[in-house]
Amino acid sequence: MDKPAYGSNDPIAAIATPLGESALALIRTSGGSFAGSTGGNCNTANNDSNSVNLLAKIFSKPKRLKEAAGNTIIHGWILGSQGEKIDEVLVSVYRAPKSYTGEDSADISCHGGIAVVKAIMAALKQAGFREALPGEFTFRAFMNGKLDLTRSESVMELVSAKTGKAREQAIRRLTGALEKELSEIKALLVRVLVGAEIYLDYSEDEFNSPDEEAKGLLPDRPLAEEALARLSRLADSWRRERLYTEGALAVIAGRPNAGKSSLFNFLLKEDRSIVTDIPGTTRDWIEALISIEDIPVRLADTAGLRDIIDRNGQKAAVTDKVELIGIARSQELLSRADIVLYVIDGAAGITEEDREFLRHCDKDGNKPVPLLILWNKADVSDLPHFLPAELPGVPIGISAKTGKGIPELSRAIAGALEKASGSNNSPGDTVSADQNSAGPGTLRQKELIDNALASIREALDLADTTEPLDIIAPLIKNAVDSLGEITGEVSTAELLDLMFSRFCVGK
Known part of the structure; x- marks a missing residue:
């Protein structure tokens, strides 16, 4: 049997709550092939590999579940291989693309007994689901454009938050505060890079002096300096963020x-x-x-x-x-x-x-x-x-x-x-001066911000020493790529596998 891998659209299932004695438990399912369903779409009715349709095989009301629109809840029973009742459940149905993963999905709310949860998982496997890999639901959300990497990582930060402040900072990243700041900084650098490339393309026509290009002129230099200042503030906030998350x-x-x-x-x-x-x-x-x-x-x-x-x-x-x-x-x-x-x-x-x-x-x-x-x-x-x-x-x-x-x-x-x-707060005041700010939440983000900073500083230093622009421009490009790697616009399969494998199963 092939080893499960990130990137497949296999129907997956996972226990999303701790396995133990409790009033309720939650089992998540997602994936399988779908034909652009938007809720009750007949195109999915005959697609047996769709996660909702697979679940219908072991549900007491299969027709109702297959035809259920997105964001609806269906009451019924999970059935065993011989049709015996395993547990009375509520199934929350989500239709692509309006779901966490961007796929057709269903969450099963069942009783929280260990035997009950294990029996439902066994029934799901028999129906054609496989156990989800750590973080596979969030991986699919990223791959389907529902989350960027900063938001994806903030999901795990939110799960592991130990205090209210750590939760608040994770929520800021989850709602896009860090992504917004990085995107704005990257836009500044792209403008600098475009200006540099235009200058290089047309410098021979515009300037009579062959030495003009060698003077280290960096078009839109104030934009690069603004990007440097904003990235420096993000880098400086790392120790504060680490204090609230790691303690x-x-x-x-x-x-x-x-x-x-x-x-x-x-x-x-x-x-x-x-x-x-x-x-x-x-x-x-x-x-x-x-x-x-x-x-x-x-x-x-x-x-x-x-x-x-x-x-x-x-x-x-x-x-x-x-x-x-x-x-x-x-x-x-x-x-x-x-x-x-x-x-x-x-x-x-x-x-x-x-x-x-x-x-x-x-x-x-x-x-x-x-x-x-x-x-x-x-x-x-x-x-x-x-x-x-x-x-x-x-x-x-x-x-x-x-x-x-x-x-x-x-x-x-x-x-x-x-x-x-390095916090600027008054002693004992744990509220950030900027309620909407969010610094890097992971070491990966911090290291890439440092890489971008180093590239911009070197580019500005070379411009000061009148180095040729064709040497300076690649450094700006490197900074742009580093910021793109933070949000996931630039990524590799190895990086994504490593990052999401550190998540908990069910997320």
């Missing part, structure tokens, strides 16, 4: 019994870390995903750091081998953190170990990591008026027991992460 790693550090685990549990709103008065209780780091001011944050509680802050391996004050391993893992995690929350025990005050950590915390690694100093137990010990001058910042007074100062801490975390990502 950040926030590591809680500090001396034993400073209140790290209590803070972790409070932010998580459940008791995940063990809290005792015994130093060294936390032997390894614990991680959980939370949302802070609409930013997905992987929060990590680490083993208490004591007498080992100098990073030189001298751990004489700690003899427990298990605790030493936990401390070493904590230090490794700190080196990967996007933000560090250092907790000081307010009841004990600032110790020499605290000072040592804060003096050396920014000396390892190549990137500056935001650091927030937290004065814990502020409910029993207020933040002192006079703080050591060497502290890298003013501590935030909190209480992991009562919740005092936690809202201020959340805003400070969001503000620090946004600042590090």
Whole structure:
């Protein structure tokens, strides 16, 4: 049997909801040959390979289903090979081209039992459907002109969005904000390219001097500069987009019994870390995903750091081998953190170990990591008026027991992460200044934007050094092609197979 491949119009089916016990489940079908049906078109009635007609073979009301117009719902039963009833369902019918895939399609809403869903899928396979490949429905939507590649990728972003902000940005790309911006930039570059080609074609007739063309004249240069500026803004927004979609790693550090685990549990709103008065209780780091001011944050509680802050391996004050391993893992995690929350025990005050950590915390690694100093137990010990001058910042007074100062801490975390990502928002304000803007949502998009930027910059630099226009024009063409590859106007089968194979089945 031939291996299924993207690009075929085989009738396909897939479970679109998680397989488990639930009230309802959804099974999607699409594809097969069709003759330009627009809803109830008799041309499809005799086409057995059409997905709606195939489904009618195992439906209790086959004639009604075959003749159903687009955007209608038919009630009936899915039948087994012997005509036995499998489940009572609702079938939503969509006719080409007004469907998600651009093909005749049908969605089956059935009961959510595992056995029910599996039995319906088995009946569909027997009727002539095959299981859809990952992302094959969206692939067909792209191939049939229903979505460009930026919208296609935003579908998967929407499925995997962890916070409201990530959902909003994915929706902007799905509704075409990124495609519109890229199309406008590409139109600018096409005008530059056309001007350059006209100049090259007619320069001998228009200019008497044979050196005129060699002066590096770039027709419509202001348009190229505008395209450069707009692409630069898109490239700069990548870190902000990545923050909202992929999130950040926030590591809680500090001396034993400073209140790290209590803070972790409070932010998580459940008791995940063990809290005792015994130093060294936390032997390894614990991680959980939370949302802070609409930013997905992987929060990590680490083993208490004591007498080992100098990073030189001298751990004489700690003899427990298990605790030493936990401390070493904590230090490794700190080196990967996007933000560090250092907790000081307010009841004990600032110790020499605290000072040592804060003096050396920014000396390892190549990137500056935001650091927030937290004065814990502020409910029993207020933040002192006079703080050591060497502290890298003013501590935030909190209480992991009562919740005092936690809202201020959340805003400070969001503000620090946004600042590090290059966002222009005010601290804690996660709303983009331009409500309709959308930057690149995937690394593929970002890399192609960078390619276009590099080509335009090189073209402008060559123009400044009076290089011939026939050397400059191909760089503008390369930038146009890179932008076309983002939206899918320029693509290869290998690229499309790789991209859509990363989608979930059913999308």
